[in-house]
Amino acid sequence: MSLSAKQKATVKDFFGKMSTRSDDIGAEALSRLVAVYPQTKSYFSHWKDASPGSAPVRKHGITIMGGVYDAVGKIDDLKAGLLSLSELHAFMLRVDPVNFKLLAHCMLVCMSMVFPEEFTPQVHVAVDKFLAQLALALCEKYR
Amino acid sequence: MVEWTEFERDTIKDIFSKIDYDVVGPAALTRCLVVYPWTRRYFGNFGALYNAEGIMGNEMVANHGKKVLHGLDRAVKNMDHIKESYCELSQLHSDQFHVDPDNFRLLADCLAIAIATQWGSAFTPDIQAAFQKFLSVVVFSLGSQYH
DSSP states (O other), rough: OOOOHHHHHHHHHHHHHHGGGGGHHHHHHHHHHHHHHHHGGGGTTSOOOOOOTOOOHHHHHHHHHHHHHHHHTTTTTTHHHTTTHIIIIIIIIOOOTTHHHHHHHHHHHHHHHHOOOOOHHHHHHHHHHHHHHHHHHHHHHHH | OOOOOOHHHHHHHHHHHHHOHHHHHHHHHHHHHHHSSSGGGGGGOOOOOOSSHHTTOOOOHHHHHHHHHHHHHHHTTTTTSSHHHTTHHIIIIIISOOOOHHHHHHHHHHHHHHHHHHHGSSSHHHHHHHHHHHHHHHHHHTTTTTO
């Protein structure tokens, strides 16, 4: 399910519009991940506080969103562009890939909350596909 | 038996008392058909669903979206017996409509997004968690009679 040229343009355009709110959306998305899917807190047992809205969660959400933005710039070859991130996730973090889908869903929820007019069904499908491709690229080195 | 906190019960009742069925139902089903195009397989008689514009303007899709959203009413009224409430509907979806139950999960995700679009920041993480827990129970129940 690779992105068409039009969908890549849609993704770049929407992420451009989103850029002033990207930190908020990143922080909110990770907060929602641990709120809606509490089992995901298992990856953050090294934090004093992994509850929704906590400082480490918000900070890490911003970091992750930064990575997503970086991936937008590499949209034409995500596998190559995310090689080292994939190695990190495969050998060090070892995050079960099912969680990428869960976080993607939370990101989509946040996008639709903050940009209800712009996050049309057409934008939704393009962004959902992009996040799925991103997740696939992150999984590349897993096995 | 699913255990619900006071907050979860209140949240579900609150959501469904405020929801605009005529907007959210169509919005959720439309998104599902656009974002997960394989779901169109179940609506062959709805006319031309080849692209987003066609789906978004389709009256049958809109009406069906309202119908499906109202299908959740029985769960709201019967939160302690959701699985039993959906026995018949589950059989129907399995034996008559032959819907892959994974599609219920996809529609539930689209419903969360449709509500988020309407409510904005009022759709807090706690409310989203309660709503998605509720939807996952309905999704499970709809799949429960498949064989």
